[in-house]
Amino acid sequence: SFSPGSRSILRDIGSNIAGQKDNAVELNATKFDSVFQDTPAKYAVLEFFAHWCPACRNYKPHYEKVARLFNGAEAIHPGLVLMTRVDCALKMNVKLCDKFSINHYPMLFWGPPRKFIGGSWDPKQEKSEIIVIDEWRTADLLLNWINKKIGSSYGLDDQKFGNEHLLPNLSDHEQISQAMYDIEEATEEAFDIILAHKAIKSSETGVSFIRFLQLLVAHHPSERCRKGSAEILVNFDDLCPSGECSYDQESRAKDTLRSFHICGKDVPRGYYMFCRGSKNETRGFSCGLWVLMHSLSVRIEDGESQFAFTAICDFINNFFMCDDCRRHFHDMCLSVKTPFKKARDIVLWLWSTHNKVNERLKKDEDSLGTGDPKFPKMIWPPKQLCQSCYLSSTQKNIDWDHDEVYKFLKKYYGQKLVSSYKKNGVGASKEEVVAAAEEMAVPTNALVVPVGAALAIALASCAFGALACYWRTQQKNRKYYHNPHYLKRYNSNYMVMNTLSHNESEREKER
Numbered sequence: 001s002f003s004p005g006s007r008s009i010l011r012d013i014g015s016n017i018a019g020q021k022d023n024a025v026e027l028n029a030t031k032f033d034s035v036f037q038d039t040p041a042k043y044a045v046l047e048f049f050a051h052w053c054p055a056c057r058n059y060k061p062h063y064e065k066v067a068r069l070f071n072g073a074e075a076i077h078p079g080l081v082l083m084t085r086v087d088c089a090l091k092m093n094v095k096l097c098d099k100f101s102i103n104h105y106p107m108l109f110w111g112p113p114r115k116f117i118g119g120s121w122d123p124k125q126e127k128s129e130i131i132v133i134d135e136w137r138t139a140d141l142l143l144n145w146i147n148k149k150i151g152s153s154y155g156l157d158d159q160k161f162g163n164e165h166l167l168p169n170l171s172d173h174e175q176i177s178q179a180m181y182d183i184e185e186a187t188e189e190a191f192d193i194i195l196a197h198k199a200i201k202s203s204e205t206g207v208s209f210i211r212f213l214q215l216l217v218a219h220h221p222s223e224r225c226r227k228g229s230a231e232i233l234v235n236f237d238d239l240c241p242s243g244e245c246s247y248d249q250e251s252r253a254k255d256t257l258r259s260f261h262i263c264g265k266d267v268p269r270g271y272y273m274f275c276r277g278s279k280n281e282t283r284g285f286s287c288g289l290w291v292l293m294h295s296l297s298v299r300i301e302d303g304e305s306q307f308a309f310t311a312i313c314d315f316i317n318n319f320f321m322c323d324d325c326r327r328h329f330h331d332m333c334l335s336v337k338t339p340f341k342k343a344r345d346i347v348l349w350l351w352s353t354h355n356k357v358n359e360r361l362k363k364d365e366d367s368l369g370t371g372d373p374k375f376p377k378m379i380w381p382p383k384q385l386c387q388s389c390y391l392s393s394t395q396k397n398i399d400w401d402h403d404e405v406y407k408f409l410k411k412y413y414g415q416k417l418v419s420s421y422k423k424n425g426v427g428a429s430k431e432e433v434v435a436a437a438e439e440m441a442v443p444t445n446a447l448v449v450p451v452g453a454a455l456a457i458a459l460a461s462c463a464f465g466a467l468a469c470y471w472r473t474q475q476k477n478r479k480y481y482h483n484p485h486y487l488k489r490y491n492s493n494y495m496v497m498n499t500l501s502h503n504e505s506e507r508e509k510e511r
């Protein structure tokens with residue numbers, strides 16, 4: 001499926017007369033629903049046209065001028081309006097165009113993307129969130145119409161990061177719901193960086209990668225990333241025997257790590273939203289990575305806290321390519337002397353570690369002027385976000401109420417993060433993961449079960465189905481208890497598997 005900015009779109013959309021790529025997303029009856037389902041945009045414009053219609057051809061450059069602002073990796077104002085078009089002169093789209101009562105070309109509609117899914121429009125219909133755009137004849141008119149509709153003041157000459165409208169609003173709790181797309185983006189970007197640097201080089205880095213994937217399978221807040229991670233885990237031992245991965249640079253050839261998309265094939269989209277900086281070089285990936293780690297930490301259970309801590313520390317140390325960052329972070333990991341026993345421990349550790357980084361960077365950025373002027377570093381959360389987190393504060397010192405901070409983080413990166421995120425395009429994921437797990441869980445010969453896969457199954461199943469989890473973990477335990485090599489190598493994973501298995505079977509009993 002397509003989504004604005006995705007590689008597939010950038011590749012697949014046609015060229016216009018000047019030889020430049022189109023920015024509006026060309027839809028057809030097959031792709032129609034999935035594009036509207038996958039987009040992070042709040043609004044959509046849908047143009048129905050016919051390729052033989054001369055007026056439509058003349059209108060295209062106008063429509064493209066507006067689409068350039070909103071669509072694609074180079075969008076000036078990404079993630080807000082999805083610009084699309086459907087060619088009604090193609091046989092396959094006839095029914096679709098009929099459903100929208102198209103009686104002339106071009107005809108433009110406006111609405112929330114999800115209202116277009118399986119949608120239709122009838123001129124007699126009184127109340128519909130899909131409306132006809134009546135002032136569209138030039139790029140200026142269309143953009144004015146959109147500006148009025150969403151209360152913006154975008155201009156056709158806007159330049160990227162020139163007039164940022166995404167100002168930070170410290171007290172807006174809801175902003176975090178935008179972060180889900182960035183978490184997906186950062187997850188895929190991290191994976192792409194690992195591939196680009198051929199960073200899985202040994203069985204040690206392989207194990208580190210596997211452990212982090214296990215965390216993602218069980219606790220990534222996005223379902224499609226959980227599914228993608230599970231698929232990689234299940235295939236890991238074939239893809240990277242003894243930690244030796246084959247990196248096909250040319251293409252995402254089949255049977256190499258490159259053929260997998262950790263968060264689905266439409267990610268990366270090419271831009272960040274919650275983590276969007278006001279300058280090209282600020283925020284983005286590293287912000288997304290923090291948000292990913294916080295969102296993982298609030299989802300783990302007590303028995304997994306030490307495993308999660310090690311998995312995160314090792315992942316950053318092995319795969320975060322910012323040398324200073326990973327060194328500092330590694331030092332902070334090493335300074336932890338007592339193993340974590342509670343989920344609360346790791347949530348608060350990550351929060352205070354992040355604040356130590358903020359504090360250090362604030363000094364650097366203030367003196368060097370290298371920070372994002374619209375997102376200055378601060379000790380977080382500010383009072384506007386969590387008043388009750390503060391017992392008292394002076395210029396130099398904050399006395400935190402750690403119980404309140406924990407409560408706040410759980411809610412902010414837990415429930416709030418997913419509150420307005422639409423589950424999209426992943427309806428089959430649970431079944432697919434469980435099916436993949438079952439396929440792997442009943443081998444006739446235990447020795448052929450790949451190590452990574454076996455562990456993946458245990459965790460993936462735990463995340464997705466209590467009964468299946470219990471049964472499968474029993475299968476795994478039975479196999480691996482016989483093999484001291486596996487036991488040694490994955491000792492800590494066993495703890496997690498067993499804890500999860502215990503939790504899940506307890507839950508199952510309760511049910």
Ligand SMILES: Cc1cc2nc3c(=O)[nH]c(=O)nc-3n(C[C@H](O)[C@H](O)[C@H](O)COP(=O)(O)OP(=O)(O)OC[C@H]3O[C@@H](n4cnc5c(N)ncnc54)[C@H](O)[C@@H]3O)c2cc1C
Nearest residue numbers: 283286287289290316324325328329351354355357375380
């Ligand atoms: C592991 C790691 C180590 C890094 N080390 C360095 C380094 O040594 N030197 C360097 O120059 N850069 C480092 N970076 C990058 C740096 O921390 C920022 O990510 C980057 O400067 C972008 O900052 P930002 O304003 O987007 O906010 P970020 O610091 O990236 O934070 C992202 C979002 O998380 C939330 N947040 C902020 N603080 C907290 C907190 N304490 N707890 C929970 N949520 C919070 C806020 O909503 C914020 O917008 C590191 C990044 C990572 C992931």
